[in-house]
Amino acid sequence: MSLEGNLSAFGISEILQLIAVQQKSGMLSITNPEGAARVLFFRKGDIISTRDRRRRSKDPFKDYLTRYGILSREDLIRVTQLSAQSKLDLTDILVSENLMTEDEVRTQFHSHVQESVHEVLEWAQGSYKFIPGNDVISGIKTWGEFSVEGTLMECMRRIDEFPFMLELIPDPSVVVEKIVDPDDEMELTTNDKQVLNILNKSHTVDALIAKGKLPKFEVYEAIKHLNEKDLVRITGDHVADAQEEDSKRSVVRGSRRRNIIPFLVSLAMFVGALLLAGKYALPQVRTLILERSVASEDAPITRNRTEARLRWILEAYYAEKGRYPTTISLLKKDGRLDEAFIDDLKRVNLQYRLTGNGSGYTLL
C-alpha cells in the first residue's frame, strides 16, 4: 500500500525519517508544482539511489556528470549509446571504459545523492508518493547505501551555511581570482586544492563549477575557505567568459546518388523470366495439378490409356443401351464421363466416329 500526500502538510524530512525508522524498502517520488520530479530509492531505510530509471524519465546522474564537468558531452553521448546498445549500466561503462575509477564513481554517486536530497528539501510545496516493496528496487544499480540521518544532517548544514556563502558570492557570474599560492604548511581540503588548481587565471564561479568536477555547494564552500585564507579574491566584475561553444560537427553525409538502373534491369529480367515461365512451363504443371492429367500429344502412353478408358466406357454404354453413342457428349450427359476426361480427349486429339448404324465405332 503506497503512502502519498502533500509536502505542505507533511515535510519531506519527516517522510524520510519515517522511512528510515521503519526501515522500509521502496521508491519515493516527489514532484514540485513546476513539474520537476526527483526519485529516491530505499533499501531497509537507507538511500541507495536517486537515479530515476522510469520510462520517459531522464537519468539525473547524467545531467550531474556533465553539469560539473566530470564527463564531457562527447563522452556522455558515447557512453549513453554504449549503454543503450549493451544494456549495461552507465556507471559500469564509465568504469570499464576507464573514464572514471570505481572510487570516483562512488564519490560522485554519493555527492549526487546528497545534492538530490538537498534539492528536494528546499521544495516547500509539492506532492510525494512512496511505493513500498522490494520489487520496486530490484535491478537498481547502487554504489553505496547512505543513511537518511547522515544525509539529512549534511543537507541541514548546507541549508544553514549556504545563505552565508551567497552573501560572499551573490552571483555565480562574479570573478574569482587567485592571489597567492598556498604555503606548504597551510591546511587545505581536497576540494580546496582542486578549486585552487583550476584558478591559474581568473574564472567566474560558473566556470569553476563547470570545470571543478565538484558539486555547486562544494565549489562555493571551497571558494569561501580559500577566501578566508586570503588565497583568492572575489571581485564584483561580471566577466563574460567565452562560452565554449560546442563545435557541432555537422556530419555531412555522403549524399551519393543511388543508381536505380541495376534494380530496374534485375526487375525486368525477373519479370521476363516469369512471363516466359508462365507461357511455356506452367501450363503443363497447372494441368497436372488442377486437372490431374499429363495428357498431351507428345505422351503416347497417356494417349493409349485415355483411348483404352474411352473404349471401356463405350463398352459399358453398349452393354446398357445395345448400341454405341452417336457422339461422345452423350456419355457426358449420361454421367459416364467428366469434363476433365473430355479435355484429355481433346489434348490427345482423339476423335470418335460411329460406324455401322451404331454397332461399331472408330477412334482416330
Added chain:
Amino acid sequence: MKVAPIRQLAICLVALFALFAPDVCSAKNSKAENIAAYRHTQLSRGARALPVLAQLEYSEALEFLRQGDRATAEQRLESAMSLDPGFADPHFTMAGLKLRDFSFDAAVYLIEGVTLATRDFHTQGRLVINFMTFVPYVLILVSLIFCIAMAIRYLPFGAHRIKEFIENRMSALLAGPSAIMLLLVPLVVFPGIITALAYVTITCWMFMYRRERFVLLMLITPFVLYGLFGSLLGPITSIADPKSMTSLISRANHDPGSVELIEAIEQTSAGELEPEKDMALGLLYQRRGDYVTAADHFFRTISRKKHLAMAYINLGNVYFMQGDYAKALEGYRKSEGIEPLDPVCQHALAQAYIRELLMKESSKSLQLASALGIDNIRKSYAEGALDNVAVFPKTYSPMEMWRIAMRDSGTNSANYFDEALSPFMRFPRTASAWILIGALIATFILSAIIKPWKLTFQCSNCGSLACEGCSSDSGDMSLCRECASAIEHASSEKVIAALLRQKRHSSLVSRRRSARFATMLLPGVQHFSYGRMSRGFTLATLFAVSALELFARGYIVPDEHMLIFGKAPWKLILPAAGLLLAYLSTFLSRQGMDLRDRKVKKRSQRPEKKNDEKKAVRAA
C-alpha cells in the same frame, strides 16, 4: 433459289432424326434386355468373365447403398462378384458392410478381396505401376521441400556477394532485392525439380554442412540413375501402356475375341514376342469360332517354340471344338509330355478320353486334374460361362505374363516414366542426368577455385551475412559491418562482450521470427533449414505421401478398365490425418536457430596474394 420455311424445317427435322435415330430406336429396348443380350453374346463367344457388367452392377450397388437400400445393394454386390469372380472391389465393399454388423464374414470378404487384388496379372500390374509412380512423386516433393529449405537458408549467401558487388561498383539502389531477383532468374525460366536440384547444388553446396550435402546427394542420385538407366524400367512401360504387346496379350487371356483386340495385336510389332503374339491371336480366333485361323496361329507358335505345352493344349482344343477328338488327344498328349502336372491339360485329356470312350484313362486324368486344382480355374469363370466350355483354354499365368513383360521392354520406344515425370523434370531423361552431373562437377570445380574466405560467411557474433569486403576481424572473430560498428567506440572487454551479446540477441530474434514464418509453409522445411536432416526427411516424406494420397484419393494411376472408382472415407481420413500430423509437428516443434559458425580464416591468417608477393620481390 428460295426454299420455303416449312421445307427448311422439314429438312432440319429429318437431319436431326437421322442423327439421333439410332439412340431413339435403341431406347425401345429396356436396359435389362440390352444387358441380357450383351451377356449372352459375350458368353457365347467364350468370355470367361463379364467385367463390364460386373462394374455396372457394382456402381448400382453403390448407388443403392447411398440411398440406404442395403439389401438390394448386397444383392447387386453378390451379382457383381458372380459376373466377374476376379473383381476385388465388391468384396471390399461387402467387407465394410459386414464390419458394420460386427460379422466375421467381414474378414472373409476382406481376405478374399486382397487375394483377388493381387492374384491377377492386370491388378498386380496396377499395383506395381502405382507404387512405381508414387515413389518418384514422393521423391520429387521431398526434393522440392529440401530445395526450398536450402534456398531459404543459403540463397542469401550468394545474394550477399552480388548485393555487395552492385552496391559498391554501381552504388545501386535496392541492391538486396536486385541480387535476389538476379539469382532467381534461371530457376524461374526453367522451373522443375532438375533445375531446382542443380541450382541448389551450384548456389548452396559451398555453404552447406556435410549432412546437408549428404541429403542433397541422396536426393540427386535417383534422378541421375533414372536418367542414365531409365530404359531398364521398360517392363513398367509394358504394363502401363494398354497398347503394348504385354497388355494386349494379357487382355487376350480373357477377351471373348473382339475384333478391336485382334486388330490391335496384329498391328503391333512383337519383337521377341512373336510366339506369344501368335498364341494370343490363336486364342482370340478360337473364341470367335474361327478354328482354322486359330490352328494356323498355334502351329506358328509351335514352329517357333517346339516345347510350349500351352500351344499344344490350345491346338488340341481347336480340334476338340471341331469334333476331331483323336487329333485333340494327340495335342493334349504332347502337352502332357512337356508339362504332365498341368490341370488344364489333364482336364482336357479327360474330356477327350470321354469322347473316345476311354473311361478309365478319363477317370484317371480327371482325378489328377482335380488334385492339381482345376476347381480354381472353374471358379474363375463367371456364372453361366461354363455352359459353353467343354475344355478350358490354356492362358498365360501371372508369372508367365511378368516374364513376357520383362522381354517386352525392348519393344517400346516410349517410356512411361518420361511421361509421368515430364511436368516436373522439364528436360529429357538423359539430359536431366547430365544437367545434375554437370552441376556437381561445376560445384566441385568452383569449390576448389574459390577460397573459403572469398565466400559469404556468417558473422561470428550475430550470424548475419558478411563477406571479405564488409567484415572486420576482432580478436578471434570475423564480425559483420553492424557488429563492428557497434563495438567501434568501446574499448573494454566487458562492454564489448555486452554489446556483442545484445547485437547477437536482437539479430537472432529478428532472424528467428522471419525464418519461422517462411519455413512453416511446408512441413520439413523448418527442420531441413535448421539442420535437422533426419526429422526433416521424415516430416517431408509424411507430408508428401499424405498430400499425394489426398490428391489421388486411392490409385494415383487409375485402372483404365474401371468404370467407377470407390471413394472410401479412409482414403480421405488417413491422408488428411497424415497432413495434420505433419503440420502439427512443424508448428509445435521449437527448433533452436543455431548459429552456424563458419570457420573463416582471419585476414592475418590468410596466405598473401601472389600479386603482393611479386610486388614485394620487385621492391626488394
